[in-house]
Amino acid sequence: MVSDTIRDRYLRDSPPVRLGGLAADLMRLSSCVENPKNRDVIATLLEEGKYFAEWAAPGAPLEVQSALAEVQVLLALWQRRWTAGRPEPLMREEAKRWSDHLLELSGLLA
Numbered sequence: 344m345v346s347d348t349i350r351d352r353y354l355r356d357s358p359p360v361r362l363g364g365l366a367a368d369l370m371r372l373s374s375c376v377e378n379p380k381n382r383d384v385i386a387t388l389l390e391e392g393k394y395f396a397e398w399a400a401p402g403a404p405l406e407v408q409s410a411l412a413e414v415q416v417l418l419a420l421w422q423r424r425w426t427a428g429r430p431e432p433l434m435r436e437e438a439k440r441w442s443d444h445l446l447e448l449s450g451l452l453a
Contacts, residue, residue, distance in 0.1 A: 345390065353398055358403055366441075373436075389425060410445065
């Protein structure tokens with residue numbers, strides 16, 4: 344569970360910045376997933392990402408809501424595999440791809 348403090352802080356950001364925050368978490372996930380020393384960090388990023396996707400959806404355009412739903416399901420699947428000791432082999436590449444896509448949807452790159 345993500346703390347109320349993190350939730351409150353995340354919700355103070357504008358919708359584009361919220362998407363950027365989730366994109367940043369996915370990029371961190373991508374960059375550290377292959378190092379076994381990062382096991383706890385990965386678990387935290389997976390959990391946090393699911394909440395960020397949920398909190399970013401209300402009021403977002405339908406295309407963004409759809410992408411967030413996909414990301415949330417993907418993170419839940421990865422988390423389940425990660426907890427079972429069977430990490431998703433393509434997690435690094437997929438997390439980067441989704442990070443790039445969410446940044447594009449956010450409009451922060453324009």
